[in-house]
Amino acid sequence: MDEKTLKIALWLVPLLPVGGFILNLFFGRFMHKLASSALACATVGGSAVIAWLTFFHVKADGPIQTDAIQWFYTGDGKQALTFVVDHLLRVDQLTCVMMLIVTNVAFLIHLFSVGYMAEEKRYSRYFSYLNLFTGFMLMLVMSGNLLGMFIGWEGVGLCSYLLIGFWFEKVENASAGMKAFIVNRIGDLAFTVGLLMLFCYIGTLPGGAWTVDLKELAGIFAKQGSVMDVGIITTIGILMFLGATGKSAQIPLYVWLPDAMAGPTPVSALIHAATMVTAGVYMVARMNFLYSMSPGALTVVALVGGATALFAGTIGVAQNDIKKVLAYSTVSQLGFMFIGVGVGAYSAGISHLMTHAFFKACLFLGAGSVIMGMHHQQDIRKMGGLRKYMPITFVTFAIASIAIAGIPPFAGFWSKDEILWKAWSTKNLLIPGQIIWLMGAIAAAFTAFYMTRLVVKTFYGELRTPIGGGHDALAGAHGHDDAHGHDAHDAHDGGGHDDHAAPAEHHGLEHPPKESPWTMTLPLVVLAILSVVGGSICTPHWIRGDFEHWLHDVCPDAAVKHHEPGKHEMSAAGLQGHGPAAPGKPEEHHGPAAMEIILMVFSTGVAIGAIAFAWIVYRKKEGAPAEKFVSEHRELYELVRDKYRVDELYENTVIAFQLGANEACARFDNAVIDGAVNGAGEAGASTSLYTGYFDNEVVDGGVNAVAKAAQAAGRGTRSIQTGNIRTYIAASVIGGLFVIAFFCLWMMWVTQQGGK
Amino acid sequence: MNVADFSFTRHPLENMLVLSAIIFCAGLYTVMTRKNAVSILMGVELILNAANINFVAFSQYLPSAGIHGGVFSVFVILLAAAEAAVALAIIIGIYQNFGRADVDVADLMKE
């Protein structure tokens, strides 16, 4: 395919699944089930095909990107503080790897879902969500700028919410979905703040620009790296990593992932194993130009990764729900990936991402197959001996378990070991890398242990649920609401059973478990094969693996040069192939270091030892030593089984604080602010009372007083009117006399004057 | 005996004026003290006649006054007659309304 066509075809990769989403959402209820699922699989399949074509192109000719479509802008870029953000897809080697993983694994899981969700009432809705998720995830990995990536970032969170809470009739599922979304959002808060900081720092840097485009940022970091403020870069790195902890379920924001098992199992496989949770790792690898500058940020990433790996690994030992075990295993393996990128070995982290996608998806789908076969039973204490009934599932599950335990030459070994070796030998951190290595090694041991426990308890021994027993009306009655009832209820480990469930439904299976249909077993087989051979490309260079080399241009390993204490000279190792000779180049010239071989042998030995130990405990002795341990250390067991009560801690602190703050604000609003307003109203009203009084009494009183005075005067003068004629006559006579007298006097005075 | 033989020196003006003053006072006294409305009217006539005497006297005793005094008194007589007619009509009305011609009874205009 020529480049021009490919550029346009690239848009189809994320948009085809989105188109599938729209079609299935609006027209799904008019379509036959087969058509619905065929449409969904076809869109993802189409994206996969284009992804493969892109891969070949990139392998031959290097990175490719689409033409930019303007998204939003604030100006022409010439005026101060203005910038432009475009829709842009850019595929380089790293993106290629992710694209291939996402599309192919998603396709297999779509196929698996055809069989798994066959009885589902909202069939087309399910596929529409699954398609939407795939579209968003592809947008995440393919986008050429941070905001486009953020669309995908939040979009997969949305789809996760929709899919976890798919069987929303049970409120626990809906709550689990909400928990996932909100915890993710908290991470996104940190991510956004980090993004803002980065944006403004690069914008105000001399020689920088106001941009969120990843290539431009990488270029700026390469040119200006030596003058950048390490403290700010470290802060940005840590903030963005906090966002990654939300998305990729690391400490402290991992708590949503185990609850997310309330969703259908293929969803757990796709979203919570292979793709969405890996977004955080991808982000760190993508931002390698930033992390390679900051040993502080790298240390935080590595430490958190290591601690999570260890922490989750220990919890996984005590879980009894098959999906929960796998969930904690995912958290633990993600920790490994973060160890990888945290010590600066980005390609190692990505390689583990890839292999993990294979075997974890295989494990989850296998669990789904088991759950289907066991008629929606998830408690491994009720299983056993399924090896006889479901051979394909067993074989694939076992292969994937060996892979995850890290036995050579299966896939997991190479990637995990690369990480551990890089952790041991790293000089990029502020602490000795061996500490991280130790965490990882112990976690690996635990991984092997609990996976073997899981396999043994599920597939070996005798089936612990009676077949065909315990029939009564209640057991027969719920045929089909189980379809969405049961995946949703997790068997509470050690706790009470579901309150509403009639005990009858746990009594027995109506018929023996049988193998799943080909739509479900085919993906299992494919993934199992990949778990075996998929690691071959990430073998170290001296065994001819060229994964790290291929990714080198895009995310080269970090090489932090330490000079004086407290002052690090950073080098973002040469990007896109130009720049000074990258110190992070893989050593192509000599063979493996001795330590590397020793560590390989050591970890293999530990893994084998753990498997053997678990085998003995659970297979040979039917778990008796485990029981003894549990009864002797009851509190410890319960603490681990209850996930160290972290959820309860969060609920009592963060959530309680949040609810308290809510209520405080609402009360404040009602009492104080609104009180002030109402008080002003009251004050106005009572003031008006006073002024009214004043107006009536004082002001109006004056007016009335004047009137009263006039009246009194009138009364006085009116008394003259007696009505009696004779008084009038008398008055006029007397008056007349006065006039005459006055006149006479006046005349006398005049004549007197005249006489003078 | 005719007017031309009247002797102005033996009967000075003051005599006439005194006469009219006496009549005036009589009339005034009548107006002020009588109860009967007709009596008051008679008193008013007396007053008017007193004024007439004054007018005529001055007209006769002061030749420079000409006949104006007499003319004026003719007017006064005329008006007195008219006013007496109107007043008598009012008195009849009062008598019809109040049953008596006393001037005290018509005090409805008091305040």
Add this chain to the structure above:
Amino acid sequence: MGEFSLGDLAGKYLLTTMTFVPLLGALLIMLVPRGQNSAMKWIAVIISAIPLLLCWPLLKGFDASITPKTADDAARFVQYGFQFVTNSEWIPLFKGSSIRYAVGVDGISVTMIVLTALLSFICIVASWGFEHWHTSKGLKGYLALFLLLETGMMGVFISLDFFLFYVFWELMLLPMYFLIGIWGGPRREYAAIKFFLYTLAGSVLMLIVMLALFFASGDVDPATPGVQHTFMLPELMKQSNLFTGTPWLLAFIGLYIGFAIKIPAFPFHTWLPDAHVEAPTPISVILAGVLLKMGTYGIMRICYPILPEAAFRFSPVMMLFGFIGIVYGALCAMAQIRGVPRVNPQTGEQFIERDLKKMVAYSSVSHMGFCMIGLAACTPAGMAGCLLQMWNHGVITGMLFLIVGVVYDRAHHRNIDGFGGLWDKMPVYGGITALAFMASLGLPGLSGFIGEALCFMGAYQAGPNVVDEMGVKDPPVFNLIRFSVYYKLLTAISVSGVVFGAGYFLWSYQKVFLGKLNPKYAEITDVNPREQFTLWPLLLLVVVFGIYPKPLLDLIVPSVNYLVGQVGMPWVK
């Protein structure tokens, strides 16, 4: 030059027509005999469709770029970016000044006008469900008052004369008072009078400042003829260098309070929850969709270009209030879900308040807080974000209130706890609500995100790096808080508003739509075609502008950048 092709005449009177046609419609409706509800509704729909249709020539003829052209432009204010200008003498005053009937649009107003026309039309359509409301009062008065309100709203956005602006501003208050007070819920009188008096109090401050500006303007040297005391906003903008110093800072604060009451900004926001809860659905929509925008519009149109120095000095305070509004509004919204203990003032009984509409009202306070931080920052991104957020909030919150109205029409209560599992029975409604909630909490890919992102980016860019750059004497603490850390810190904490948004929206969605179906509503019906007609256009706008906001931004950005240049905060230079 931005003229409509039918010629000068049409261009001159386009805005006037758009504004006064609803008034004519109101009079027409008053003539319809009582009881002819159908006729009244149709008249109202057709009348309100006219401004909406006239938006098409308005947008076509609008030239988004601002460049001064000929000398004639000065008389027609095109150098300030105003187009479709009508400028004629209205009320002559003394000394050659007069109050003028001057109207015109620039990028900022044109956006708001389209929003007003669109939302008014949709509200009229939404009012067609009038018969389901629990009111015996007539439809005639309602529709007439609503159309009068539309006239007032349009007039505010097109006025270029401060006096005219004030007249239209006041014109909006009275219909609103009656619409809430007569056709509203149980406590409607209280809510209506609270709204009316509160807004009026703010308007009084605006009046004082308006007069102050009038008398202070024109005091330039007599060598420049023709400059008299004036109410004309472009003239005042030209003289903005006169209005410096502390007295004008106080004037700015007075204006700000008047507008802040409308935004609604903390702490002048408490009229909003009551008004929204008691108002009927279409009135809530228009209140949230358009009336709230007038606060920020007023600041952008009047406060900022005329009093730029005061704007700079007041900016940190505005930032603070915006920040508080975001966090506080979100927390109060979330509190509604768990329930707020209240006491009924008349009867004294205690009850738990869990009102869905009040939650949306408080979320409005929160979202307008985003506008305010963008406004306070006054950077190109911040201002563009503010205006874009105004548009987005209008569309999205309008949609949210329509959505609440749908369920209220069926259940006749808004108690969040009183529902459950509705998605099963109302899938279309559930889907629309989910999308609306997602847009409101700022999911990228929908339009809400871009407005919020621009506001955050713009606000984060703000803040001078050196103290006291304008040489203005200020008390020391004012200098301190103008360090850039202040703006960045507040912006960073404000981002938590999106987390809270996710919290209360998803939580309320879960309570209403998910979980077991509440048996009381087993027979509930999904959205009917009329309701869908009001919702789908808004939804489409949200989705399209989330991916391709270019048409909207093309209108907004030049005017906003010009405004930013007019204000000239030190960190933009």
